[in-house]
Structure formats: C-alpha cells, structure tokens
Amino acid sequence: MFAKSLKYIIWGSYFYFSFLLLLITLQYIPYNTDVAFLRIKQDEIALDYYKVAFFTHVYTSIFLMILGFLQFSKTIKRKFIKIHRWSGRAYAIIILFLSGPSGLIMSYHANGGMISQVSFVLLSILWMSFTFMSVYYVLKKDIKNHNKFAIRSFALTLSAISLRLFKYIIVFLFHPLPMDVYRIVAWLGWTFNLLIAEIIIIYFLQRKIKSVKS
Numbered sequence: 001m002f003a004k005s006l007k008y009i010i011w012g013s014y015f016y017f018s019f020l021l022l023l024i025t026l027q028y029i030p031y032n033t034d035v036a037f038l039r040i041k042q043d044e045i046a047l048d049y050y051k052v053a054f055f056t057h058v059y060t061s062i063f064l065m066i067l068g069f070l071q072f073s074k075t076i077k078r079k080f081i082k083i084h085r086w087s088g089r090a091y092a093i094i095i096l097f098l099s100g101p102s103g104l105i106m107s108y109h110a111n112g113g114m115i116s117q118v119s120f121v122l123l124s125i126l127w128m129s130f131t132f133m134s135v136y137y138v139l140k141k142d143i144k145n146h147n148k149f150a151i152r153s154f155a156l157t158l159s160a161i162s163l164r165l166f167k168y169i170i171v172f173l174f175h176p177l178p179m180d181v182y183r184i185v186a187w188l189g190w191t192f193n194l195l196i197a198e199i200i201i202i203y204f205l206q207r208k209i210k211s212v213k214s
Contacts, residue, residue: 011069017161018065025062028055044109053105060098064157067091071150088150092135095153100128112182119186126194127156148201155197156190163189 027035033045044050070076070087077084107120134149167185170176176184 014065014069017165021065021160021164022062025058028058031055040111041109049105050109053102056098057102057106060094060102061157061160064091064094064099065160067094068154068157072154088138092131095131095157096128096135100124100131103127110182110186112179112186115183116186119190123156123159123190126190127153130156151197151201152194155193158193159190162193166192 024036028038032038033051034042038045038054041050041054045054067087067090070083071091101124104121104124107117107124110116110120130149130153134146134153137143137146137149163185166188167181170181170184
C-alpha cells in the first residue's frame with residue numbers, strides 16, 4: 001500500500017512540475033526574446049548562435065518530459081513495447097542532436113561565471129554521454145547496462161526541474177545574492193539527481209537483478 005501511494009506521489013509530482021516547466025516554455029512561444037530568463041540575457045540573445053541554441057534547447061527539452069514518462073512507465077513498457085522503443089529513439093535523438101549540443105553552447109554563457117559554466121558544461125557532456133551509452137547497450141542487447149545509463153540520463157533530464165526547485169527553496173530560506181544562487185543550483189541541480197540515480201541503481205535495480213537470478 002505504501003509503495004503504491006509513493007508511486008502516485010512521485011508521478012503526480014512529476015506531472016505537476018512538468019506542467020510548470022511547460023508554462024515556462026510557453027512564455028517563449030512563438031518567439032519572445034524579452035521575457036522570463038531572457039530579460040537578463042539580452043547581450044547573449046543578440047548573438048545569432050546563442051539565439052539558435054537557446055530556442056532549440058527550450059523548444060525541444062519539454063518533449064523529453066513526455067518521452068521520459070513513456071520510457072519509465074512500467075505499464076507502457078509491459079503492454080506497449082513499441083511505444084517504449086519509439087519514444088526511446090526520439091528521446092535519444094533529441095538529446096544527442098538538439099537539446100544536448102544546444103545546452104553545451106549555452107553553458108559558456110551561464111550566469112554565475114566560471115563556476116556555473118564548468119558545471120553546465122559537465123552536465124551537457126554527461127547528459128549526452130549517458131544517453132549515448134544507453135543506446136549503445138540496448139543495441140548490444142545488454143539490458144542491464146542499458147537500464148543503468150537510461151536512469152542516469154533521465155536523472156540529468158530532470159535537472160530542468162530540480163534546478164528551479166532548489167533555486168526557489170534556497171532563495172526562500174536563505175536570501176542569498178542572485179549570482180550566488182546561480183552558482184549553487186548550477187551544481188546542486190544535477191549532482192543531487194545523479195546521486196539519487198546511483199542509489200536507485202545500487203539499491204533497487206541491482207537487487208531486482210539478483211532476485212531474478214535467484
């Protein structure tokens with residue numbers, strides 16, 4: 001009963017925060033360059049390559065939230081395996097060719113200076129690397145390692161949510177300077193997720209594999 005309730009809470013929170021992320025994305029549609037985040041990035045948005053990277057990242061990343069659900073829903077994986085596979089392909093293509101590279105370009109202009117920039121560069125590289133490895137292993141039919149890297153990849157996808165969530169919490173509790181907030185959440189927003197991913201892999205995925213073997 002507890003496990004079932006926890007599942008509903010997790011997925012409910014996921015959809016709620018995904019909806020909030022959608023509302024943020026809609027502010028930039030059809031093509032707004034003076035709203036939300038871009039209000040403090042007017043110098044950068046004047047650069048053509050940054051403009052392309054930003055809107056590519058914003059317009060494509062929201063689809064990853066939908067595709068992520070299709071990847072990790074046990075019901076869909078069990079009953080609609082073709083949807084799972086095709087959504088997985090779309091998820092990987094978006095990250096490897098659109099969201100990942102555009103995020104890497106944006107990293108060099110991250111708020112908070114070098115500390116934030118290094119963090120977002122690492123995030124982008126790891127995000128693409130984990131996604132690539134998940135594809136590599138599924139093509140090798142190594143489902144165990146495929147699942148591990150898929151979890152890591154999705155954990156970094158969720159940094160779009162966790163980064164904003166940590167930002168609100170830190171500002172509410174501690175009232176730090178704006179650039180200090182960016183530096184903190186630049187690292188906390190994805191390292192926390194990756195830690196949770198490793199815990200899931202070690203304590204849940206590995207135990208599941210052992211129970212199947214026994």
